[in-house]
Amino acid sequence: MGTTEAYTFYGTQLEELTEDELWAKKPVPVEEQVATDKQGRRRFHGAFTGGFSAGYFNTVGSEEGWTPATFRSTRAEKEAKRQQRPEDFMDDEDQEVFGIAPKVLRARQEYKKATIGGHGATSLEGLLRPVRDTVGVLLLRRMGWRPGQGVGPRQTAAEKRRRRQVAGRAEEEEEPEDDLEGVTFAPDDLTALTVAPKTNTYGMGYVGLATPFSLFEPPKPVMNAAVGGVRGQAFGVGAFEREDDDIYAADDMSRYDFFLESSNESRKRRNDEKRAEFEKKRRHGESKCLENFAEAKEKMATATFYPPPQVPKHFVPKHGVRQTRFSEQKPQVAQKLAERRGRHDLSAEQRGVLVGEVERKTESLVRKPVPVLDFEVVPAELQLGQFNPFSNNPEKLKRYQQYLTLKKMKQTDKLVCLQPPELTEWEKSRELNEFEQAAELFRPLAAQISDRFVSASTLVGSDETPTQTEQSPVEESVKAAKLKMFGKMTRDIAPWQPCALLCKRFNVPEPNSGAGRHFEFD
């Protein structure tokens, strides 16, 4: 571990964060972490995002705008030939890394390092030479080969020139020397295949703007299936914009009208033309269509034909008339039906006889003497309104009404007289209970209204009495507490269900037999 002086520091140091800051900052969600450029506009990896704002929103160079060069020529100073370069119209933003003309330091051609296959490679090879020639080389030399020549049958000058042309080597026009016929030359050596490295960042299949461009033909669709439907353009429309019309690309005259007519008229005209064509066809017998009809472009789907089922050889069809139950029954049928139902018409005694029961002497159940009402119960006018507890049982409803009258007379036990004897004891007592509860729940309207309203004579000038009834349940306990009457008045016990997990954590069995399982905490 050396001293820190030995280190050089590169970059700007992060500023110290205090602990309060640390906790106060909320993490920025990923969607909000956008890259912005110097002016705070949203950046998109350097892609063109629409518009030629050139730094100062359509001005160049400064806020005031681009000032063109002024023309000034005097007799003394003649105006020099002005050569304007595109760089004059660019500003710093264009010359940044992501601009149109980035200013990058580059090495000149001569100082570029050697590429594979260039001059450098062979010179490197030239450094490493074998000490001895190989046997093959020795043999070739003996046979007349010299280094630099190719291997093969000897060629005349004309043949050689032709070969060179085929190979595509650029050659200067040489005047064919007056060669003596028969002078052969060794063939050219094959050059090593040089693989040119990719020095650009074009994609596969990239073709520049080399396609010829015509106004009068629709643009040929340069479609690459491999591209997979990547549309749009990298020029003119920004990365953040949705697809716009192809304003800079090839235009086509078919998009423009040549006549002054509306779309309706043009459609009509086209239809007329089509019709005329068909007429012509028909007249010539080419088309089998009817008048005012057009041949379909698509073939109709033929319906599938299902053959009828195969009937077995010895099949005899039997067709009977279907009987409805509304038609008259045939006498035999009716008799038979009556016979079959016979067993349901027996009484208990008859059935007992059939089975062979021994008759038992049973004493009939002693019926308790039903108390007899000594007065007539007139059912009172019942303002049931919405409250009708026994809507599905009109008998019961009537008995309820009579019960209410009895209640007024304080002779509710006389309900027994009114109840029919078919009800069992339990049912009778149950009905009595039901009537009691119903009477309690429902109080006739008059009584309810009287609760809410107070006649003017009772009010002494304070407005406490009406509010009392509304707030009674809440205020009571507080009032009792204030009067130090703690106990029943101040205490309220209500059921409460802890959730299942809470009971588990407290190691307590769940109360109310597992009602916490369906708990939804609010």
Added chain:
Amino acid sequence: MAAEIVEALSSCIRTIDCKQGAVRAVRFNADGSYCLTCGSDRKIKLWNPNKNLLLKTYPGHGKEAMDVAGSCDSAKLVSCGADKMVIIWDVATGQSLRRYRGHATVVSCVRFNEDSSVVISGSHDNSVRIWDTRSNIYDPIQILNDAKDSITSIQVTENKILTGSVDGKIREYDLRAGQLTTDTLGEATTSVTYTRDGQCVLASCADASVRLIDTTAGELLNEFRGHTTKDYCVETATGPGDSTILCGSSDGCVWIWELVTGNVLGKLTHSSLPTVVPSLSINPSANQVLTASEGCIKLWGEMSPEDILICDD
């Protein structure tokens, strides 16, 4: 007997300046050997009050810390603050283990349950939220919304949760019986606690009274007066031995009454100025009381012999 206890408690054996701004709450841990303070500087501090040592600081709340509780094994702490967060800390490393976000406003009190598997927090948003520490659930497992006003204090026993609220009612949630018992006191309740035997509930109210309520019938057994509360939330506790009641006051002292008779037995004078003593804590295992006021805490009572030898003060 009670008088002797008061005698023993009346001597202030330690004064620690916490340097935390105002100390909101002071709490002993489960075995009484350490104490925790929450300050308005948003930090929780762990002290050994007998040795007058600051052991660790837990920063992390966004606003002032309101209450803190230690777990049963003293390995974790839970704290709550005015930043609506409830944070569980690891005591040894000082890292925050969980942060529970759910309350709508200031969380005023927080407690662990018996085996520290559940955190119960009460807030000024009138709700008590119960959080589970064992599972990965970051939402409360239950929310108790019965109060109509801020919750000021919570007490948890092995199967009951007791809450006191500014709406003047104390609510006891019995998990075993599945019942909620509401006792109306009529006055805003600032602190509730059970007595040692669990038969009674002590509630300090905003009308400068401490009431002793019987849990079975809800009757008022005794009322203790004499101190002043003005608008402050003060805390109350049963003294060691269960024969005395202590309550903070806004006159700079902690008042002590005898439980049975209701007579004032004495005062612990925390400061001569009329500053409020908002928090106090009784040592569960020794005869000691910690009181907090303004920026410092004071330890009262008896010191264990080995601590006496070590201390300087």
